[in-house]
Amino acid sequence: MSTAETTMSGPVHSLGRRELLRVLNRTGGTSIVDEIIVKVGTDIIEGRLLPGDDLNSVELARTFGSSRTPVREALLTLEREGFVEISAHRRPRVAPLRIEEVRELYRVRAHLYALVSREVVQVAADADIARLRVLQEQLEQAVEDDDVDRYFWINVHFRNTEAEIAGNRTLCRVLDSLGLRMLQLRHVSLSLPGRIQRSVEDHERLVRAYEDRDADLAAALTSGLVMRGLAAIERSGWTGLGSADGR
Template sequence: MLRVLGRSENADSVVDQILVSVGTAIVEARLRPGDDLNSVELARTFRSSRTPVREALLTLEREGLVEIAAHRRPRVRRLSLDEVREIYELRATLYALVSQRIVENATESDLNRLRDIQRQQEQAATAGDVDRYFWLNVGFRNNEASIAGNTTVSRVLDSLGVRILQLRHLSLSAPDRLASSVIDHRRLLHAYEERDADLAAALSRSILRRGLAAIEHSGWTGRP
């Protein structure tokens, strides 16, 4: 979670502990859109003043996971389905570009990184471990963006990705989604190995479309 939020993974401050706890609970749907975030209760839980709680929640607000309104408790941000569709449309376009760049730029060492994550994803899928599979999938996508070598695209994807992490988790929680996701990523990795840029781009777009379809079929409304 700290890496996803662009913070040092070695940090161990109270702010980072709160970020990990609240952010992960939102992503894994233990906190739902519209749920209140009680600053006093969080301060008590982490045995801190309200200052680090406020800093953590402000960070989550900047990343689009929390909304803070005047004279109201902070709460988990809602995303409308139309907003989700727009974000997925943009992500599909950007990841198609990322996949093309991977075909052009990836070294054998880069591909080995993706192969290793894919092996772990397959193990998590076999075990039916949605949470582990999800975070490995986040790592797969982050590594793709890094290998592609376009820092501007990476920054845009990071800004979009954090906002819909909980939606990506929801998508992978749908029945049979882990199995189909494993197959999709196996085919994508094969396209990288074969240096087929057009196929890799098409597969990336298809993976994003499948993810959006799973959200749409889940009945997501953005409301609690």
């Protein structure tokens, strides 16, 4: 696909909307700019728009019944997050992401979430662990329904809930600074054949480690879970350089 008008279909998952606006610190969430950000951002994350695809400002304005001004503001916001490239004398496009950058992001995230898991074990109340168990059950249902997008956004909510339970604000800010690009990569990984089945099994082991209050095991499991996502991307041959890369 080469332009954004071919992607304006399908509902945006409510968890996805909330997560995009939270990361971007857009607390209102009701403006036309927010609507464009959510839809274009979700299309990129869920793979309906691929690296290198053009974003047609005129068609976006027509789709959302707006002038081009809110479209420009939305795309500039997504550019700041590394989702969009805006260059002189050409249309904005979905930004590429080289595999070397992907590896760096995953390694950082693996270390950070190992720390999150240790802090969850140390500070979580029984009710907090029960919240994670409920989310695990929702993940299992999404796998049973073979709904990758729903599984992905519940997975995101699971990770955000862990960080919230850990209560380390600095750690949460650092995780958020990885921004929306990690959401895109995580969706790529979980969309690969067999990945959500392996992921839900890994999450079950992680929840049991939390229930057993085993910090070392929880940290090892969560780090391994993150790095298996990277391994899946590497095995797929994904390059992130353009929509013709065979992803």
